[in-house]
Structure formats: structure tokens, C-alpha cells
Amino acid sequence: MRYPAYQRLIDPARPHPQLWRLVAGLVLTGAVYLLLLLGLFSLDLASGLQVSGGGLGRTPASAFALLASFVCVFPGLWLALRWLHLRKMRTLFGPARAMWRDGARVALVAVLLYGVSLLLPGPDAVEPQANLPLSTWLLWLVPGCLALAVQITAEELVFRGYVQSQLAARFASPLAWMVLPALLFGALHYNPAEAGDNALWLLLPAIAFGLLAADLTARCGNLGPALGLHFLNNFAALLVIAPGEAMSGLALFQLPLEMDDPGLRAHMPVEIALLFVLWLGARLALRR
Template identity: 40%
Template sequence: MSLTGIPLSYEPLVAPARPRRQIWRTLLGLAITGAVYFGWMVGLAMLAAWYQGVPFDRLLYRVATGADPWGMILLLGGFLGGWIGVWVAIRLLHRRRLGSLLGRAPAVLRDFVTGVVILALIGGGLTLVMMPMLPPLTLRPDVPVWLAFLPLALLGVLVQTGAEELLFRGYLQSQLAARFVRPLIYLTLPAILFGLAHYNAEERGADAWLVVGSTALFGLIAADVTQRTGNLGMAWGLHFANNVLAMLVLSVTGALNGLALFEAGTLAPDMARPLLVADMLVTVAVWAVCRLWLRRR
């Protein structure tokens, strides 16, 4: 523990936030990021609608549902606006470099790979164990098309997960840690906001709040490994591997499935909730392995 009350491992991300740690700056930074992201997404959709010669509202629907490959690519590409928004906010309001939110490049790369491997092995393995709980899987009929889109899709997921980690764990968490010091605030608040950002009552119905809880749990785990590693690499790697499995390999919810290789049939009404609980248990298991790995190295 440092003299400031922040774990020494977390100091590299928190120290650059201290000179301009006022809450008004952080709130304004979030607003700037949101505005830039929204503007980028709308501009990208307008350009795509013009290029494809389709009505703007129809293009927006394709992007929002992610039901076809190009709709998913545009949705993921829109998150580049999140990167730009955070960069604009930290330059204007905090005089910080983008690298100060990420950590040292070699450590980021090392921990990113570690996070991907841990989630792929533990999360993927436990997902296979839960396969009997799922409806029969369907292999998409156009596998060559899936393979053709795969490199661009992987880059898109890298951008999307990186943008979310940069905002919630990189920017918001470090600014709150510099201002409040208490882990209950700087770890929990970004995780709750991360969960609320995934609230979708129209799609998930009665389970919408359970999805928020599941996502917030992942956010809390990502926050913990971020403060213990002093960089975004492991959290980003866990997030990337999780979304690759959910978006590009196996779609269970039926949403954002335009790039999924396998799709599960319609879930019975009484199966969605047990699967969400099981997913939360898998997340805790992945976190336990991450903590064990960090303790041993």
C-alpha cells in the first residue's frame, strides 16, 4: 500500500489522474466521450447508408440488431468513437496521455494474452460442460462468409472491448481512485455503471436486471485485476475473449448474432435465468484463476 492509500500496483494508472481529479472534470469527460461516440456512430451509419444506397433508418436497425455481418461490423466499428472520445476528454480536461490509461505497453500485451488464455481455457471449458443445458446448436450455412469476415470481426471486437475498458476501467476508475481512494467507490461505481449500460428490457424482459447484475459482476472482476496488475491488459483480454465466444463463436441470446458461427435454438422461458446464473459462476471461477496466477508470478 502506498502513502496515498492506493495499492502500489495501481499507482501507475492513478498517479497521472491526481493533478486534475475534480469530479466536475470527470463528469464532463464522460459527457464529452458520449457525445463524440454518438456523433461518430451516426456519421458512420450515414456514410454506410449513402454508400449502400439504403434508407438511414433501415441501416440503423441493421446496426442496432446486429443481425447480419455488415451490421455487426458497423456496430463494432462505432466503438472507435469511444476511443476518440476518451482521448479528447483526457487531453482537454486532464492533460493526460492515452497511454496513461492503458499502462506500459509490454505489460499490457503480456497481461492481455494471459487474460485471453485464462478465459478461453476456463470459461470455454465450463461452457462446454453446460452444453447439455442449451437447445440444439445450428452451424451457420455460410461458413466461408464467416471465415471471410473473421479477421475484420476480431479487429472489431478488439476495438469494442478496448473502448469499454478504456472508459470504465481506464478513465473512470482511475479518476475516482485519485479523488476518493476508497476501493468501495472506485471499484464498485464503474462496475455498476458498466452493468447499467447493458440494461435492455425490450430484449431480455424479466431477466434484464439479472443481465445487469451479471455484467456488473464482470466489471467488478475487471476492476480488481486492473488495480492488481496496474494496466488494462488482463481486463481487456478477459473482455475480448468473452465477447469473441459470445459474438463470433456461439450466440445463445439470439441478439447480435450476425457474425456467430453457431446459434442455439430458442431458449425455454425457464432456462434463461439458470444460464445467466451459471455464467456468473463461470465469471467467478475465471477471476479466481486470475488471482491465483497473479499471486504466483
């Protein structure tokens, strides 16, 4: 499988492709993120805001804070790129004009397909329930979208931008630079404390998304498609219909399912199939 356009994202990684640099960069990025996150958490407690009150991610303020906290990823990633790879963060995005163009095309396809999917009944005909009053949802819509943009940009820069390009500079086979970041992306969604026996099953959609986003990134040579697809995917799950109470604070509706509900497994094939259809639609939209 050839990805000629992807060379523009691999080239900045070629001077320093050593695996130890990548591992050290991820450790540095994670350490700075955790330190800054602890600082923000301490500030929250000291100020008495208690945005996590009522359940972490289950109120608009706490869900917004959790998404916005991904801004703490950027300083560590910047340091890792500058100190260990001698490259700039903008080299992770690809050409700006192509990124915005391709991202807009994929986002439009995702809006249309997600809109159609909302009209279709899910497994066992589970009906969404009202979560936030419409006035409250509208009040938080713009801040929620901005925080969501921070979250998905941080994740795409780390996985499809940083990890994938550095692995691609080291290994020629897509099995290495597509599969490994997708598995790592999925592993970070492992949450046995809340998901129980469903924890491993819930990794499958995340891994599938990682593989499809990796392919779109390599095909276009920029992060636009992955950013567009990631934003619409998370918008649907976090701001429109939340699958259960976890991270439901900004959602207009909520499915009456918890992460450890055995019935949730029936939704996995549907979610993966929808991602596959989105990927096919994105590929069609990106054809020159």
C-alpha cells in the first residue's frame, strides 16, 4: 500500500527517527500533562469552584473542564518535538490550506451520515432520553465545541501527528506506523473501573477509529481529515447523545445505558460499521 502524499509529514521526522527519542518524547509529554493537570486540579480545589461536583463529567462545568484540560498536552509535546526531534509542532499538521480543505470535506460527510444514523433505530430499540434543558445546552454549546476542539486536536497531534510520523520515518510497513498508534490510542480508553467486563469490548471502536484516521492522514498528507472526523464523532457522542452518564454533562440527550451494561456490547458492531461507512464516505469526498 503506497501513500505518496504522506511523505510531506514523514520528511520532518526522518532526521531523528530513533525509537528511544519517541519513547522519551511520549514520557515527557505525559509527565508534563500530568503535572499541569494536577496543578489545575489543585487550583480547582483551592478556588472552591468544584467543577467536578455532581460527578466527574456529569455536569456541564466538569465535562467542559475535562475536555479543556487537554490543553495541558501541548506544552509537553512542544518540548518533546523541540528537544528530542528538533522539529516544530506545525510539521505535525501538514500544509494548512490542504488541511482545512480536506478537514471541511470530511466534516461535511460526517454531518450527513451522522444525521442519517440518528434516524435509524439502534439495537434493542434503546431510545434516547432528555439530558439537558435546551436552553442550558445552547448556553454551553459554543464553549463545549471549543473545549472539544482542544481535546481532539491534542489527541490527533499525539497519535496521528507525532507517533505515526515518527514510526513511519523508522519503519516502512504501514503495519507498524498505522497499527501501533491505533492500539495505543485504544489502550488509553481502557477503563475497567467504570466499564467492568465491557472494558476490552469498548476498546474496539477506538482502535477502529485509530486505523481509519491513520489511513486518511496518510492518504492526504495532513491531519485535516482525522481532525474533522474526530470532532464530529466526539460531538455526536459528547454533545448530542451521550452513551450513559459518563461524560454526559454537555449532551442534549442520553442513552439509558451505563458503561458496564452488558447490552452496550450490542452497540459495538453498529458503531464500528458506522465508522467504516464514514471512512468510505470520507475517501469519496477526498478524491481529486
